[in-house]
Amino acid sequence: MKIFVCVKHVPDTAASIKLAGETGFDDSEIKFIASPYDEYGIEEAVSLVEKNDGEVVIVTVGKDNAVSTIRSAMAMGAHRAILVKIDSQFLDSSLTAKALKAAIEQDGAGDLIFTGKGSVDTESFQTQYRLAELLEMPVVNEVSSLSIDDGKAVVEREIGGGEKQVIEMNLPCIIGADRGLNEPRYPKFPDIMKAKKKKIHEIEFSSLELDESKSMVEIEKLELVPERSGAKMIEGSVNDQADQLVKILKQDEKVL
Amino acid sequence: MSEKYDAIIIGAGVIGAPIAYEMAKMGYKTLNVDKLPDAGEGSTAGSCAIVRAHYSTADGVAMAYEGFKYWLDWENYLDNVEDEKGLAKYMNTGSILLKSQGHDWKKVQANYDEVGVDYEEWDNDKIKKAVPVADLHEFWPVRRPEDPKFYDEPTKALGGGIFCPEAGYVNDPALSAHNIMRAAEAKGSKFIFNAEVVDVRSENNKITGITLKDGTKIDAGIVVNVGGPHSFQINKMAEGVWEGCNIKTKALRHEVMYCPSPDEYDYINDGYHMSDGDIGCYVRPEVGNLFLIGSEDPDCDPQEWVDPDEFYAGKGGHGRDNVLSEEQWKAQCYRLGKRIPSLAVPNQPKGVVDLYDCSDDWIPVYDKSDLPGFYMAIGTSGNQYKNAPVVGRMMAELIDACEKGLDHDNEPMQYKYKFIDRTMNVGFFSRKREINYNSSFSVNG
Numbered sequence: 001m002k003i004f005v006c007v008k009h010v011p012d013t014a015a016s017i018k019l020a021g022e023t024g025f026d027d028s029e030i031k032f033i034a035s036p037y038d039e040y041g042i043e044e045a046v047s048l049v050e051k052n053d054g055e056v057v058i059v060t061v062g063k064d065n066a067v068s069t070i071r072s073a074m075a076m077g078a079h080r081a082i083l084v085k086i087d088s089q090f091l092d093s094s095l096t097a098k099a100l101k102a103a104i105e106q107d108g109a110g111d112l113i114f115t116g117k118g119s120v121d122t123e124s125f126q127t128q129y130r131l132a133e134l135l136e137m138p139v140v141n142e143v144s145s146l147s148i149d150d151g152k153a154v155v156e157r158e159i160g161g162g163e164k165q166v167i168e169m170n171l172p173c174i175i176g177a178d179r180g181l182n183e184p185r186y187p188k189f190p191d192i193m194k195a196k197k198k199k200i201h202e203i204e205f206s207s208l209e210l211d212e213s214k215s216m217v218e219i220e221k222l223e224l225v226p227e228r229s230g231a232k233m234i235e236g237s238v239n240d241q242a243d244q245l246v247k248i249l250k251q252d253e254k255v256l
Numbered sequence: 257m258s259e260k261y262d263a264i265i266i267g268a269g270v271i272g273a274p275i276a277y278e279m280a281k282m283g284y285k286t287l288n289v290d291k292l293p294d295a296g297e298g299s300t301a302g303s304c305a306i307v308r309a310h311y312s313t314a315d316g317v318a319m320a321y322e323g324f325k326y327w328l329d330w331e332n333y334l335d336n337v338e339d340e341k342g343l344a345k346y347m348n349t350g351s352i353l354l355k356s357q358g359h360d361w362k363k364v365q366a367n368y369d370e371v372g373v374d375y376e377e378w379d380n381d382k383i384k385k386a387v388p389v390a391d392l393h394e395f396w397p398v399r400r401p402e403d404p405k406f407y408d409e410p411t412k413a414l415g416g417g418i419f420c421p422e423a424g425y426v427n428d429p430a431l432s433a434h435n436i437m438r439a440a441e442a443k444g445s446k447f448i449f450n451a452e453v454v455d456v457r458s459e460n461n462k463i464t465g466i467t468l469k470d471g472t473k474i475d476a477g478i479v480v481n482v483g484g485p486h487s488f489q490i491n492k493m494a495e496g497v498w499e500g501c502n503i504k505t506k507a508l509r510h511e512v513m514y515c516p517s518p519d520e521y522d523y524i525n526d527g528y529h530m531s532d533g534d535i536g537c538y539v540r541p542e543v544g545n546l547f548l549i550g551s552e553d554p555d556c557d558p559q560e561w562v563d564p565d566e567f568y569a570g571k572g573g574h575g576r577d578n579v580l581s582e583e584q585w586k587a588q589c590y591r592l593g594k595r596i597p598s599l600a601v602p603n604q605p606k607g608v609v610d611l612y613d614c615s616d617d618w619i620p621v622y623d624k625s626d627l628p629g630f631y632m633a634i635g636t637s638g639n640q641y642k643n644a645p646v647v648g649r650m651m652a653e654l655i656d657a658c659e660k661g662l663d664h665d666n667e668p669m670q671y672k673y674k675f676i677d678r679t680m681n682v683g684f685f686s687r688k689r690e691i692n693y694n695s696s697f698s699v700n701g
Contacts, residue, residue: 012604014579016570031582033604072603186516186600189593193407 001054002110003045006100006131007073008035010121023219024089027065032071037116039076039184040177044146045076045114047182052148055079057107061086063101067200073194075187082107086205090122092217095210097130100250102208104135106199110172112153117142118174120256126174138169141176167223261287261446263655264466264474265452266490267482268292269300270429271633271643273436274648275480280443282656287474288437288445288468291452291486299484300641302610304512304550305429306540307642308351309373309420310364313694317367318490318678324422325675328643333441333645344432349541351423351529352383355415357396358533358552359700365418371676379469386419386528389521390598398536398554398579401590402413402583410594414534425529425540429641436648452482456494463494463629478655480631485564485611487634490623496498500626501687505635508614509560509567510699511584513607514546518598523547531700535591538699547599549588549607553698557587564611580605612638617695621652624658624665624683625691631655632687639701649674654682 011017015030034042046057058081060066070081084099091099104110115133118125125141132139144164145156148235151171156164157178187195205212232248234241249256263279265272268290276286292298309320326333327346334343353388356360368375380392393410400406425430437447451653455467456479465475483490485507491498498504517523526542536554539547551557585605593599615621615635622633633651640647650671657669668683683689695701 003445031579031605036604039603075601076604185603188518188598189590189601190597192590192593192601196407 001049001052001112002108003049003054003056004059004104004107004110004113005038005041005045005056005073005078006059006113006127007038007042007069008116008119008121008125009060009062009069010119014121017224019222019224022221025222026154027063029119032065032069034073035116035119035121037118037120037177037179039116040181041114041116041175041180042073042076042078043182043184043196044175044177046185048112048148050077056113057082057110059100059103060084061091061096061205063087063089070200071192071195072187074198075192076185077191079198081200083200083205084203084205084208090216090219093124093126093130094216095212095214097127098125098210099205099208100131101134102210103203106203112148113137113174115174115176117178121212128174132174135174137173139174139176140167140169142178143175143177146175146181148190162256165231261285261463261474261476262474263287263478263480264289265480265482266466267298267484268295268433268447268449268680269298269482269484270296270303270433270436270644271636271647272439272482273433273440274655275394275482275633275651276445276447276564277436277440277443278652279655280440280445280608282652284478286445287476287602289448289451289453289468289474290447290449294430294434294479295437295447296430299610300433300612301311301430301531302608303427303429303638303641304538304540304548305432305641306538306550307346307425308353308423308529308531309368310351310353310359310418310531311367312363312696313362313365314370315680315684316675316701317364317373318371318676319646319680319690321371322676323642323644323646327424327426327642328422330435332442334435334444335494337435337439337442339431339438341431341434341436343435345427346424347427347562348424349528350419350421351531352378352386352417352419352529354383354417354534356394356532357614358398358536358554358692359531361418368418369421369683371678372674373420374422376419376421377416377417378536380413383417387530389512389518389598391595391597394534395591396534396595398534398556398591400556400583401586403556406590421697423529426641427543432536436591436645444476453490453493458495458627458630461628463627472540478629478631480651482635482647483613484636485613488614489564491632491634494519494625494627494630497625497627497630497632502623503616503621503635503687503689503691505613505615506561507564508612509562509569509609510612511580511588511609513549513553513580513585513588513605514542514544515549515589515602516600517545517547517593518600520598532595535595537591537595539592547592547596549592550699551584551588552700557584562611568610578605580609612636612699614638617693618697618699618701619692619695620685621687622647622654622682623687624654625687632659637701650682657666
């Protein structure tokens with residue numbers, strides 16, 4: 001099997017982000033990681049190939065420094081990678097899907113494509129659908145269980161209320177991985193060493209002749225989430241506390 | 257505050273609390289003030305709480321070995337006090353010091369012999385039996401992962417180690433300070449929290465008390481600086497004290513990491529504390545079958561001196577806040593990955609970042625000051641947690657002797673240990689000393 005896994009290089013959710021200019025942030029000194037949902041895709045792809053032979057190819061659209069994220073995916077067992085290099089910090093889902101399609105087609109068709117169910121930075125939750133449309137493949141997102149048999153993929157996805165939807169698709173198809181699909185493995189030092197020698201094929205975004213002005217989303221301004229102000233403890237009997245709370249909500253906060 | 261105290265102790269960490277406890281036992285009415293909400297919540301909480309005896313001087317070994325006796329008999333030390341939070345546990349794992357070029361282990365062994373420390377010499381086979389996941393190749397010298405030579409294949413093997421069975425670690429360092437606070441309170445000590453000191457007052461060259469941020473003035477004839485990473489700020493508040501110290505202290509940022517143990521190794525139950533100078537790391541088990549990975553400060557690693565207030569406020573950029581840095585995470589995990597090739601190294605870092613109250617020569621200052629009535633137990637440099645109960649007793653006796661007229665600067669007090677048959681020249685820890693170049697200038701002390 002040949003499996004592509006689309007992996008996004010995103011800031012660690014614990015990183016303290018500093019804005020740079022109106023529409024960017026300082027990415028020189030913060031920790032980046034593979035978007036956590038993508039790791040479920042990497043794990044699933046690697047374990048499928050361990051069972052059935054084949055190769056796992058990571059596809060990333062990102063800046064130069066995305067190499068660190070690619071290496072960590074390779075340490076989990078991916079065999080090689082394609083990096084579509086961009087200069088901007090944000091590329092909308094539409095252009096990202098087009099770049100992924102071009103990279104995958106240049107490399108040659110695969111049996112399966114994984115993405116995460118969404119990235120933890122921009123959280124647009126669109127790329128997998130757009131990619132499926134461009135590649136004319138079936139796609140299911142938020143997949144928590146997968147089995148492959150006889151050229152078909154049978155997937156389960158949670159639909160709320162404890163119910164699960166079971167869907168059968170023909171391969172090749174696109175699967176948006178969710179928590180529950182597996183437990184991503186931790187690399188070991190020898191895996192990390194091996195990953196350093198694996199091949200990353202770099203493609204310049206500009207060489208794909210995609211019109212960047214066709215971006216469907218434009219970031220006008222980034223703002224930090226306002227810091228929460230200190231909590232106020234209200235003391236006294238329950239009745240006193242309720243009276244005080246109502247007074248604060250009416251007079252100080254003016255929300256009632 | 258209308259109450260009068262004999263002594264105010266600034267800080268209620270694992271050193272401040274036992275000073276109060278021992279002074280209270282001697283009849284002093286003490287008050288600890290701490291800017292945080294509870295005992296041990298500052299840099300004590302971030303301590304790896306390792307209890308080991310290998311130091312490069314016999315005095316260092318003796319003090320640590322004396323400390324063992326307190327940890328091994330914790331309930332009795334606390335006079336069987338009750339703590340509603342429960343008692344900290346001493347995890348008596350034993351400690352392996354690998355014989356390597358990163359440690360002067362011959363000196364350590366000679367010191368063990370001199371002090372009478374119980375130890376065994378282990379060859380590689382014995383170590384391999386105890387720690388089956390270890391690769392005992394020599395990786396020296398310590399390098400950083402950015403250095404291509406970091407990945408060179410090793411050719412030589414290490415030459416065994418020294419095992420000290422009484423060593424281990426304390427499972428909850430903050431709780432241990434809390435336990436000592438409860439023991440001190442049972443002897444009459446008082447503690448106040450969320451109380452930041454903004455001034456140390458004196459009149460006619462004699463200490464008179466402190467002033468808190470909210471304006472409260474508390475008077476006492478004795479003030480003890482146990483401010484941890486804030487110690488230099490406290491010294492600067494007291495007239496002439498900072499200027500009178502030849503050895504200064506400042507706050508050093510330090511990171512420890514967690515990595516899951518290999519699946520086949522029950523590290524939390526079967527593991528040892530291990531000092532591994534060959535890769536510049538020390539490790540101990542952590543809840544969740546994790547390896548806690550500390551750094552022995554190899555020369556190739558950068559040192560990041562920070563403002564403690566900014567650090568604890570989480571302000572400032574890289575290296576100045578409490579988020580692990582990518583490079584140091586890699587350095588420590590990859591180094592241990594050489595020793596334990598099946599160690600799991602997650603892509604998302606987990607660990608603790610805190611501050612050392614570091615002195616110029618990584619040896620603490622346990623001393624009086626140039627201002628009568630003002631004392632200090634500072635500059636613990638990441639290596640004094642284990643000694644805390646000993647320091648509590650020693651400082652209490654030093655303060656008592658100085659208050660009764662001892663000229664400690666000229667005739668240093670000789671402290672007689674309670675458990676081992678040895679005395680310590682407390683002048684060794686003098687603020688007036690020249691930098692001690694016998695020090696390892698690292699967490700090893």
